[in-house]
Amino acid sequence: MSxxxxxxxxxxxxxxxxxxxxxxxxxxxxxxxxxxxxxCVRVETPxxxxxxxxxxxxxxxxxxxxxxxxxALLNQYAEAVRESCAKSQAVVISHYHLDHLQSAxxxxxxxxxxxxxxxxxxxxxxxxxxxxxxxxxxxxxPRETLWADGREFKFKKTAIEFSQAVWHGARDAEPGTVIMxxxxxxxxxxxxxxxxxxxxxxATTDLICSAKAQTVVLDGYPxxxxxxxxxxxxxxxxxxxxxxxxxxxGLKTLVADHHLCRDYRYPAFFKLVYDxxxxxxxxxxxAAEVMGRTSAVLEGYQNYGPTRWHKWFPLEADxxxxxxxxxxxxxxxxxxxPAAFDRWVAYGQVx
Numbered sequence: 001m002s003x004x005x006x007x008x009x010x011x012x013x014x015x016x017x018x019x020x021x022x023x024x025x026x027x028x029x030x031x032x033x034x035x036x037x038x039x040c041v042r043v044e045t046p047x048x049x050x051x052x053x054x055x056x057x058x059x060x061x062x063x064x065x066x067x068x069x070x071x072a073l074l075n076q077y078a079e080a081v082r083e084s085c086a087k088s089q090a091v092v093i094s095h096y097h098l099d100h101l102q103s104a105x106x107x108x109x110x111x112x113x114x115x116x117x118x119x120x121x122x123x124x125x126x127x128x129x130x131x132x133x134x135x136x137x138x139x140x141x142p143r144e145t146l147w148a149d150g151r152e153f154k155f156k157k158t159a160i161e162f163s164q165a166v167w168h169g170a171r172d173a174e175p176g177t178v179i180m181x182x183x184x185x186x187x188x189x190x191x192x193x194x195x196x197x198x199x200x201x202x203a204t205t206d207l208i209c210s211a212k213a214q215t216v217v218l219d220g221y222p223x224x225x226x227x228x229x230x231x232x233x234x235x236x237x238x239x240x241x242x243x244x245x246x247x248x249x250g251l252k253t254l255v256a257d258h259h260l261c262r263d264y265r266y267p268a269f270f271k272l273v274y275d276x277x278x279x280x281x282x283x284x285x286x287a288a289e290v291m292g293r294t295s296a297v298l299e300g301y302q303n304y305g306p307t308r309w310h311k312w313f314p315l316e317a318d319x320x321x322x323x324x325x326x327x328x329x330x331x332x333x334x335x336x337x338p339a340a341f342d343r344w345v346a347y348g349q350v351x
Contacts, residue, residue: 024188026215029084030056030077032261033288035065035296037099038077039258041192041217042084043183048155050090050116052181052192054081054109057099062224062308064264064300073296078102085109090160092148093117094194095168095178096130103134110141116160119147124176149179158185166204168195182211193218197259198238205241209248216245216253217287220260223269224308233327235269236320237337243276243344246284253283253290261286264301268314272345317346 024045030038037057043050058074059065065073085091086108093101095118102109120131135145146153150164161184165177178194191213196204198221208216221238222230246254254277260266267274277284288295321341327333 022188023185024183024190026190026217027084028255028287028291030081031257031287032059032259033257033286033293033295033297034077035059035063035070035073035300036077037258037262038081039100039192039194039217039219040077040081040084042088043190043192045155045158045183045185047158047185048090048160049088050092050160050183051081051084051088052092053094053100053194054085054091055098055100055102056081059262063262063297064304064307065296066304082106082109085113088113090114090116090155091142092160092181093134094181094192095176096120096123096127096134097195098130100194101134103130103137105137105141107141110138112143113141115142115145116148116153116162117145118165118179119149122149122165127176148181158183160184163207166193166196166199166207167201168197180207180211182213189213190215191217195219195258197221198234199241200234200237202241205244208245212248212250214250214252215255216251217255217257218245219258220256220266220270222259222262223266224259224263231327231332232323233333233337235315236323236341237333239270239272239315239320240337240340240344242270242273242284244340246273246276246280246282247344251282255285255287255290257286261288261295261297263309264297264306265309265312266295267298268312271314272317272320276345321346 027042029040029042030036037059038055040053056074056078059070063070091113120128148162150162152159152161161182163180165179168176168178180191180193182189182191191211193208196219199205221235223235274284283290286295321338324337324341328335328337
């Protein structure tokens with residue numbers, strides 16, 4: 001698995017917008033830590049502005065805010081996404097879930113844009129159907145639509161690279177696959193993983209580390225599904241992979257958000273990752289936290305009290321390792337995971 005298809009020349013796009021300022025500027029547009037289902041960013045360079053995953057949806061009833069406030073936040077951030085697209089020359093769609101795109105015939109969102117999108121021909125039937133409806137709705141608006149899987153696109157000195165397909169969480173799970181986006185200019189690079197759900201898969205973690213980005217924005221593990229579609233050992237696997245990413249040379253900031261921020265227990269469950277970030281002197285947190293704000297799910301819990309969960313404890317190293325050992329004994333995980341935990345989480349040395 002690699003970032004770009006071997007031997008393929010980069011696609012060079014025309015009509016860039018030249019701007020003054022830093023080589024690369026990252027804007028956090030809409031996130032679950034702001035109170036809306038989204039993972040939308042805008043990346044600006046002197047050559048191009050690109051909005052990645054222009055979608056937003058209302059948070060579920062387990063999110064500790066009244067429905068009126070959740071709906072108001074959706075309205076606020078859906079407009080923020082629209083405004084971000086209006087400021088961009090390119091729009092990226094990593095996959096076809098409705099919190100990652102807005103299926104509206106809106107000239108500000110799609111008019112005269114270069115749309116860089118996941119190829120729906122090699123996706124699940126459900127996502128392919130959503131893609132078909134989207135492109136039918138916006139037909140004639142984009143300047144061009146290009147399938148992005150495993151390709152690199154050049155906007156003067158700015159490169160936008162896309163991974164080949166990675167799993168939306170666990171391997172072979174129903175949500176299917178997504179593509180990750182890296183924006184690079186000069187020595188500056190940011191990686192937006194989209195819905196990797198942890199990450200869980202070592203191959204996905206390999207790709208994230210090999211990108212050598214200074215900032216990684218990723219989708220954290222959905223602990224609100226624990227006891228349903230999520231497991232304690234997959235949570236610990238995600239912690240191992242997050243700590244491994246934190247240790248990557250050159251990384252300065254790791255943002256974990258989206259599914260992670262739908263559960264007000266996340267600071268306790270990911271305590272080991274916060275501890276590792278302090279040890280490595282790296283920045284780790286949600287999009288809201290790296291901006292100096294409190295995540296909306298925590299504000300909601302403080303102001304309105306609990307919804308589904310009433311009692312929990314911080315996940316400490318001994319307990320987390322015991323979860324992996326039990327899963328190995330039950331043949332649910334490969335036997336190498338406890339050693340990986342020791343290396344990257346509990347006893348790993350500062351590189």
